[in-house]
Amino acid sequence: MVKGLTSAEASENLKNYGYNELPSAKPKNVWQIALEVIKEPMFLLLISCSLLYFVLGDYTEGIILFCWVFIIIFITFYQHRKTEKSLAALKQLSSPRALVIRDGIETRIAGRDVVPGDIVVLHEGDRVPADALILESNNLTLDESLLTGESIPVIKTENSNNQIFSGTLVVQGSGIAKVTLTGTKTQLGKIGVSLQTIQQDSTRLQLEMKTLIRNLFLGGAVISVGVISAFYFSRGNILFALLNGLAAAMALLPEEFPVVLTIFLALGAWRLSKNKVLTRKPSAIETLGSATVLCSDKTGTITQNKMDIAALTCNGNIYFKQDFKTHSQEIQELLKVLYHASPGNSIDPMEKAITRTLNDLEITLDKGKLLKEYPLSQEFTSMTRLIESENNRVLTAYCKGAPETVFQLCGFSEAEIVRQKRVVQQFAEQGFRVLAAAKNVVPSGNLFPDKQNGFNFEFTGLVAFEDPIRPEVPNAIKDCNDAGVKVIMITGDYPATAKSIANQIGLIHNDNVLTGTELQNMNTAELRERIKNTHVFARIVPEQKLQIVQALKANGEIVAMTGDGVNDAPALKAADIGVAMGLKGTDVAREASSLVLLDDNFASIVGAIRLGRKIFDNLQKAMSYIIAIHIPIIGLVLLPSFIPSLPILLMPIHIVFMELIIDPVCAIAFESEQEEKGIMSRPPRNPEELFFGWGKIIYSLIKGLMVLGMVIIVYFLSINQGHSEGEVRAIAFSSLIIGNVFLILSSLSDSRTFWSAIFEKNIAVWIISLTAFIMLLLTIKLTWLQNIFKFDFPGYQHFLPSLIGAVLLLSALELIKVFRRKNAHRKVY
Numbered sequence: 001m002v003k004g005l006t007s008a009e010a011s012e013n014l015k016n017y018g019y020n021e022l023p024s025a026k027p028k029n030v031w032q033i034a035l036e037v038i039k040e041p042m043f044l045l046l047i048s049c050s051l052l053y054f055v056l057g058d059y060t061e062g063i064i065l066f067c068w069v070f071i072i073i074f075i076t077f078y079q080h081r082k083t084e085k086s087l088a089a090l091k092q093l094s095s096p097r098a099l100v101i102r103d104g105i106e107t108r109i110a111g112r113d114v115v116p117g118d119i120v121v122l123h124e125g126d127r128v129p130a131d132a133l134i135l136e137s138n139n140l141t142l143d144e145s146l147l148t149g150e151s152i153p154v155i156k157t158e159n160s161n162n163q164i165f166s167g168t169l170v171v172q173g174s175g176i177a178k179v180t181l182t183g184t185k186t187q188l189g190k191i192g193v194s195l196q197t198i199q200q201d202s203t204r205l206q207l208e209m210k211t212l213i214r215n216l217f218l219g220g221a222v223i224s225v226g227v228i229s230a231f232y233f234s235r236g237n238i239l240f241a242l243l244n245g246l247a248a249a250m251a252l253l254p255e256e257f258p259v260v261l262t263i264f265l266a267l268g269a270w271r272l273s274k275n276k277v278l279t280r281k282p283s284a285i286e287t288l289g290s291a292t293v294l295c296s297d298k299t300g301t302i303t304q305n306k307m308d309i310a311a312l313t314c315n316g317n318i319y320f321k322q323d324f325k326t327h328s329q330e331i332q333e334l335l336k337v338l339y340h341a342s343p344g345n346s347i348d349p350m351e352k353a354i355t356r357t358l359n360d361l362e363i364t365l366d367k368g369k370l371l372k373e374y375p376l377s378q379e380f381t382s383m384t385r386l387i388e389s390e391n392n393r394v395l396t397a398y399c400k401g402a403p404e405t406v407f408q409l410c411g412f413s414e415a416e417i418v419r420q421k422r423v424v425q426q427f428a429e430q431g432f433r434v435l436a437a438a439k440n441v442v443p444s445g446n447l448f449p450d451k452q453n454g455f456n457f458e459f460t461g462l463v464a465f466e467d468p469i470r471p472e473v474p475n476a477i478k479d480c481n482d483a484g485v486k487v488i489m490i491t492g493d494y495p496a497t498a499k500s501i502a503n504q505i506g507l508i509h510n511d512n513v514l515t516g517t518e519l520q521n522m523n524t525a526e527l528r529e530r531i532k533n534t535h536v537f538a539r540i541v542p543e544q545k546l547q548i549v550q551a552l553k554a555n556g557e558i559v560a561m562t563g564d565g566v567n568d569a570p571a572l573k574a575a576d577i578g579v580a581m582g583l584k585g586t587d588v589a590r591e592a593s594s595l596v597l598l599d600d601n602f603a604s605i606v607g608a609i610r611l612g613r614k615i616f617d618n619l620q621k622a623m624s625y626i627i628a629i630h631i632p633i634i635g636l637v638l639l640p641s642f643i644p645s646l647p648i649l650l651m652p653i654h655i656v657f658m659e660l661i662i663d664p665v666c667a668i669a670f671e672s673e674q675e676e677k678g679i680m681s682r683p684p685r686n687p688e689e690l691f692f693g694w695g696k697i698i699y700s701l702i703k704g705l706m707v708l709g710m711v712i713i714v715y716f717l718s719i720n721q722g723h724s725e726g727e728v729r730a731i732a733f734s735s736l737i738i739g740n741v742f743l744i745l746s747s748l749s750d751s752r753t754f755w756s757a758i759f760e761k762n763i764a765v766w767i768i769s770l771t772a773f774i775m776l777l778l779t780i781k782l783t784w785l786q787n788i789f790k791f792d793f794p795g796y797q798h799f800l801p802s803l804i805g806a807v808l809l810l811s812a813l814e815l816i817k818v819f820r821r822k823n824a825h826r827k828v829y
Helices: 007-017 030-039 041-056 059-094 187-191 193-197 204-235 238-252 256-274 283-288 328-340 349-360 403-409 414-429 473-482 495-505 516-520 524-533 543-554 566-574 587-592 602-642 652-669 694-720 725-747 754-758 763-781 783-789 796-823
Strands: 097-102 105-110 119-122 131-143 169-181 277-279 293-297 308-314 317-320 369-374 382-388 395-401 433-442 458-466 486-490 513-515 536-538 559-563 577-581 595-597
Touching (some): 204 256, 204 602, 256 283, 317 328, 328 349, 328 433, 328 458, 349 458, 395 403, 403 433, 414 458, 473 486, 473 602, 495 513, 513 516, 516 536, 524 543, 543 566, 559 566, 566 587, 577 587, 652 783, 694 725, 694 796, 725 796
Parallel strands (some): 486 536, 513 536
Antiparallel strands (some): 097 105, 097 119, 119 169, 277 595, 395 433, 433 458
């Protein structure tokens, strides 16, 4: 093996050359953040209100409002830096990986950790991590279109055309190369800066939010003009009219929408990564809750990809695992053939199982010298290695592969093929994967044949491998069934093997298995009809996955498809949710996917669907709350404008105080809320359904009007009791704050009572609620805060109507929830 760097040498090179990364955008400083914040309509309104207070001579109010701008800039800057750190962590997780030789051992590391001098091992489907020189080549062919624009792959050898470049793709063969340049010094690094600035397209949800915000903004502008006009003509003070108009605009503008959406998607991606699922496209989070079909590979996803030899057949006898020790003499020849037919230092689970069994039985091997290798091909699904023994220089061809191919290479009669197939079937029905083995002692002086069928093979026996089911998969399958998500298992194994695995994991199939051969002979219409009732596909080649995806999508399904190889990329890209394998997948598959499984576990996909539904639910509840709480704010701003005799209740300072509750509640409390009961017991969400249709908007308006009605009743009650304007404002504002907190508690869950939601580990709600109550108490009690908020303290007993009104409001909201749960049909997602 080629000698690579030692760990110490790699560390030294890392110090000298730095990480293998392209330059990324510089972090924004506080002034850039400030400029972006001030450009937002909400903050332009806030600054305008502040300036108006200065014009009116109310410097205290103006300074306080202006200070809020700086406070919000600081909070935004802090959040921006936290987001940058999260994105950096996600970037590290999604970094392409490289197989290098360190300390004499093949080790897979992040591409950013590759340094000059590293020895890189390349296989089909890998991205080249850095510029390098070829040391060894086995038909190594690269796609360099990323750099040259030429679509024709280029053959690389150690003797000529031996330079390879970062970012190019291995499309065929394998090789070993020594890294020469990394990072910005590579050919890709010199032209790749623009790759770092590519922006993600807006998702459907983001576009819907933009439309909603635009419409609300236009409506708010019209209403604000109306408020200014009404206030001016009724009270005759243009400055105060402008101030109230700006307050109305602040109340109407739902600036939380884009903030909440961004935070939910970012935190959703982070939560998925904690569950071993990396999000490459934000739209995947939206689509997860809509998935109706989940197509999964068997090996390594449903199973553990840890092969063991379960049984062997030699000379017509079957030996199971527990018999190997006592019959080691009878089976050792077959094991030797299997070993010599396998490449050295293989990472293939079956070939590892062969070596492990030989070691367990302490069978001595004559390793010999490899003269020629015949790889797997479309013509022969077997591999043959020609070995010259060390002792007597005898040439022997060792072959292993698919039983039907090996039977053909051994020249079996039809009767013998039928007899052997019965044994293969017997193993397959137990869920075993079966290979056949054969050998041929080649007479000295004979020329090596061009193809495997040029040898006179003698059949040695069959080997049956078992790949244990992941223990969590049956429950995950059950969750999918309950959630209305159809699970399809796709495998290259025999139909009998596929059915056995399906039985073990609880996948209902009714003996209906569609094979690759059958699929190949079907037209599109036939496949669309057949696939409606098919859950198991066997003997499928990667290229046929695309046909399966297209047929399912043509039937109106929302498809999640797993894949790991180069040939899986078209299917992954065509699927609504492409899911690549992080451990055994190729970089091409990962680049074509929406999600990457960091543990290659089927249960992680199901967990992602569950989390996707939770994220979507909580996002809808947050948006519903935003609309609901803006209704009383708008109403209380408008009411004194059209009824001049009423004292003014809400001023810009009060609205800012409300925003300090609304923003963290939406961003933190709703995002961290637990999932709804029965979240995986309902059908998938209809992707054509609007995120926030009229039904949800009307429900939000009703809740908002209830809060407004409660505050107005308390407002007029306090006026009738003869309180001063400052006392009226303090009592009514208290009812609004308490009502807002109770609205939050009721809105946290659609399936649980507010009492349950409080005590289910949502610490954020407790902190925000207590903070709101403490701040409210301080504003109505401390003299200097009273002056700022224009409050007078009426006595604690006069706040009793506010508390009673808020409790009645909470009771009414909870009754509406109960009524909706009992009378609504099962919610369709």
